[in-house]
Amino acid sequence: MCHWLNRSNKEGLATLQEQVTAATVPTTGLRRRLRLGERFIEVWIFLSGLLAIVVLLGIIAILLKEGLPIFAHTPPWKFLFGAKWYPISDPPTFGIAPFVVSTLMVTLVSTVIAVPIGVACAAYLSEVAHRKLAETVKPIIEILAGFPSVMMGFIGLALLSPLVQSAFNLNTGLCGLTAAIMLSLMSLPIIVSVSEDALHVVPKEFKEASYALGATKWETIWHVCIPSALSGIAAAIMLGIGRAIGETMTVLMVAGGALAVPVSPTDPMTTMTAAIASGIGNAVRGGLQYQALFAVGLILFILTLAVNIIAERVLERQKRKFAR
Amino acid sequence: MSKSITKWSASLILVLMLVLAGCSSNSSYTDDSALSGSIKIIGSNTVTPLSSIWAENFMKANPRVSIAVSGPGSGVGIAALIDGTTDICQSSRLITAKEMEQAKAKGVNPYEIQVASDALAVIVNLANPVSELTIEQLSAIYTGKITNWKEVGGKDAPIVVMSRDTNSGTHAFFKEHVVQMYGLPTADKTLEYGKDVLFLPSTEAGVSQVAANPNAIFYAGLGYVNDKVKTIAVRKTAGDPAVKPSVDTALDGTYPISRPLVYYTNGAPAGVIKAYIDYCLSKEGQKVVLEAGFVPLAK
Numbered sequence: 001m002c003h004w005l006n007r008s009n010k011e012g013l014a015t016l017q018e019q020v021t022a023a024t025v026p027t028t029g030l031r032r033r034l035r036l037g038e039r040f041i042e043v044w045i046f047l048s049g050l051l052a053i054v055v056l057l058g059i060i061a062i063l064l065k066e067g068l069p070i071f072a073h074t075p076p077w078k079f080l081f082g083a084k085w086y087p088i089s090d091p092p093t094f095g096i097a098p099f100v101v102s103t104l105m106v107t108l109v110s111t112v113i114a115v116p117i118g119v120a121c122a123a124y125l126s127e128v129a130h131r132k133l134a135e136t137v138k139p140i141i142e143i144l145a146g147f148p149s150v151m152m153g154f155i156g157l158a159l160l161s162p163l164v165q166s167a168f169n170l171n172t173g174l175c176g177l178t179a180a181i182m183l184s185l186m187s188l189p190i191i192v193s194v195s196e197d198a199l200h201v202v203p204k205e206f207k208e209a210s211y212a213l214g215a216t217k218w219e220t221i222w223h224v225c226i227p228s229a230l231s232g233i234a235a236a237i238m239l240g241i242g243r244a245i246g247e248t249m250t251v252l253m254v255a256g257g258a259l260a261v262p263v264s265p266t267d268p269m270t271t272m273t274a275a276i277a278s279g280i281g282n283a284v285r286g287g288l289q290y291q292a293l294f295a296v297g298l299i300l301f302i303l304t305l306a307v308n309i310i311a312e313r314v315l316e317r318q319k320r321k322f323a324r
Numbered sequence: 325m326s327k328s329i330t331k332w333s334a335s336l337i338l339v340l341m342l343v344l345a346g347c348s349s350n351s352s353y354t355d356d357s358a359l360s361g362s363i364k365i366i367g368s369n370t371v372t373p374l375s376s377i378w379a380e381n382f383m384k385a386n387p388r389v390s391i392a393v394s395g396p397g398s399g400v401g402i403a404a405l406i407d408g409t410t411d412i413c414q415s416s417r418l419i420t421a422k423e424m425e426q427a428k429a430k431g432v433n434p435y436e437i438q439v440a441s442d443a444l445a446v447i448v449n450l451a452n453p454v455s456e457l458t459i460e461q462l463s464a465i466y467t468g469k470i471t472n473w474k475e476v477g478g479k480d481a482p483i484v485v486m487s488r489d490t491n492s493g494t495h496a497f498f499k500e501h502v503v504q505m506y507g508l509p510t511a512d513k514t515l516e517y518g519k520d521v522l523f524l525p526s527t528e529a530g531v532s533q534v535a536a537n538p539n540a541i542f543y544a545g546l547g548y549v550n551d552k553v554k555t556i557a558v559r560k561t562a563g564d565p566a567v568k569p570s571v572d573t574a575l576d577g578t579y580p581i582s583r584p585l586v587y588y589t590n591g592a593p594a595g596v597i598k599a600y601i602d603y604c605l606s607k608e609g610q611k612v613v614l615e616a617g618f619v620p621l622a623k
Contacts, residue, residue, distance in 0.1 A: 086516055088490050157529065162536060171484045171539055174522060257489060257523035268522050278489040278525055282399030284406055284426050
């Protein structure tokens, strides 16, 4: 991600510099105006940054305010480890263990599918493919990232689920595995694009040194390029995981929606996002089900936060290793 | 730089002009009919096709009325009525005592109008040899007590049980009247859908799954049933005759799983909402009910 942004920033900076040098020496009046403009831009950027933080804190505050009251009805451990979710029964029971396990399972399987393919594709585009080919293929892959998730869900429903059903001899193709495959297709473009950027900026000298030692192309990619781009690749994988955890529509459509705690990825299941989406419309504001769904959102938020913190740690360690 | 700015502003002005032109042509539109206004209808996925036709016909007759229909589920509609975000709630189940309480607490007074009836068809794949089930067997299938088709006279194959999710009025109605066997001697209010039941976000998805999966079972309003699936004849108890769902059997009351389709408004309807509901209940409106595959109100 960082490399990605940096590159475009650098391009922007270059054009800006060109314009600045092209301009004639400013007069004093113009200079004052420029300074005023600069002050304005500074305040603008400061306010935008502040807004982002305020919105983030606001979301956390709302999640806490709406979600925490459920723990007065269902204690946190029962809520987390309970396997029964009957929100509209009388009395209702709220146990989200099936959703948590489903989310983890779907995300894990989709990551296991997407990462090897994604990194291999990035290595191919960056190191093996002809430059011209890579320059045509990469934008196409990036366009794939913008595919609406409801269309991916539809494709999963109509095309993939019958395939999965017959391939694994299942009772139904609507299961975690189908969802995971669709999710891996959706996170693939991000993984390819970001890891390709990371591989692209590996210094040429590294590769030249490797070739000079008699290493083959494969050995160079495996032992030189990928290790030195590992921080970028790790960031790519984390972005992919983030996409998989948070994806809702596709999962809602193809994961099956059973309430049992899934044992295998081929079981029908409901992820946390799908549970929120399929229940929130029905929940009266402030009611128990409403609170319970916000609490699910809160736990989802903690989960993604944990993923981000781990990613940050991995990147940090990687950087230190290279700083040596 | 300045060139591109003029280009931008030129296109911006063009867009603004287009938008203004669109607005003015709208506002200059006049019509003789006295009715105008907009109505929002939210609720049952089952009632949506019916409400859509009614709304379309009504808007054709009264061009200055706009009606928006959406069908996320009866529960959503009732919640929207309680929160005051809809004019009409379309529902395929009656409001519960608890929801009534919540409405009263928010100063909302739900007013119930039955607009049609619906027979809930139990559907299986065309290749499935099973053609009739009792309510008790259905309950056992949906609670997970019966898991193989051979236990109810079919092939030796696992039953893939499908249901709508909790947003759906059909989910709630089926739970009360079939899973918990309301009104039967075997009734048990503690029964719940089994944990292996697949909860689907829409009725269409379930019908297409049943069409494709030889072991699947699902339930859907009569309006959703097509010739790619088979309807099951239902016996109330083992001693009763097996009845196929149809408009006739629902009207004469012999089909055991039928239910009212209702509109809820906040207080008795007035103005344009009343005119719309009057149309729905009229002879013309009830003819649409039949065409949409539902059961008209018995006259």
